[in-house]
Amino acid sequence: MSKFRVSNSLGIDLGTANTLVFVRGKGVVVNEPTVVAINNETGDIVAVGNEARNMIGRTPGNISVVRPMKDGVIADYDTTATMMKYYLQKARKNRGGFFGTKPSVVVCVPSGITKVEERAVIDATKVAGAKEAFTIAEPFAAALGADLPVWEPTGSMVVDIGGGTTEVAVISLGGIVTSNSINEAGNKMDQAISDYIRQTYNLMIGERTAEEIKIEIGSAIPDENEEITMDIRGRNLITGLPETITITQKEIAEALREVIEKIIYVVKSTLEKTPPELAADVMDRGIVLTGGGALLKHIDKVISDATDVPVFVTENPLESVAIGTGKSLDYIQHFRDNPNVASRATID
Secondary structure, three states, X not given: OOOEOOXXXXXXXXXXXXXXXXEOOOEEEEEEEOOEEEEOOOOOEEEEOHHHHOOOOOOOOOEEEEOOEEOOEEOOHHHHHHHHHHHHHHHHHHOOOOOOOOOEEEEEEOOXXXXXXXXXXXXXXXXXXXXXXXXXXXXXXXXXXXXXXXXXXXXXXXXXXXXXXXXXXXXXXXXXXXXXXXXXXXXXXXXXXXXXXXXXXXXXXXXXXXXXHHHHHOEOOOOOOOOOEEEEEEEXXXXXXXXXXXEEHHHHHHHHHHHHHHHHHHHHHHHHOOOXXXXXXXXXXXXXXXXXXXXXXXXXXXXXXXXXXXXXXXXXXXXXXHHHHXXXXXXXXXXXXXXXXXEOOOOO
């Protein structure tokens, strides 16, 4: 596969939970939450990224903290465009200088995105300052970032568990052979933890606390040899007063069970749709996990046990999609010529 160099270009992993920007020669230069704080009275953007995330649960009535992406697609067009402009400007500064002209940008999107949703991503990217914008399917970008042999005549299976979606795909010869996408991923895990604690303890916790619980003691299955616990604080729904409780890893594993089962189901259904020769390749090479959800303890073991296929977590799961999107910059011409293969490129 020949490469087509574009010197003034960058890749964006526009995720539901986090946005990462990859600049050629620099790597990932921006990695911040996909969160925006808005003044409800004026409509002005108050803060973006880390600064906005720190405001969650702490804002006065005239400021709202929103996530402009939902389930991997744009839920608020204007806010997304403004946020992307902020990240493009930050990427320019972080690379040690400014782009001489408007950059060419490749943005990853869920494999199940509609043409209308895809068009919204492209338009928002151009409004944010791109000269031209292309899209690449998220699982293909994840496979590129995980250094899988995507251009070879062999089957590679990737499971990307992001914030809003879990993307599953089998890739061969530079294209996605079969894929599935479900809205069960990191955010649903956080919500499941929050719901469990509310229903079990009558305790209300914020989304940041739920995410911290997932990171600290979250597990697809509990450890048998030790009892892992964590103290958490929230508001008692009966008394209305602050309260501290102790929860166990076993409880969190139970809270996450339904989300994990849905992810396993979509992995198995994708395998069932895979042509026999490529399925045999996957059996030999294994399944590769990427995305923040791949960091959940024991999720690789649970998926492996359910499918009887080896499962591996890629070296840098949080940045795999962004790195793969950056690598795709070398093949923009290939994407132009083959808009329905690896990339879902759309060009004016």
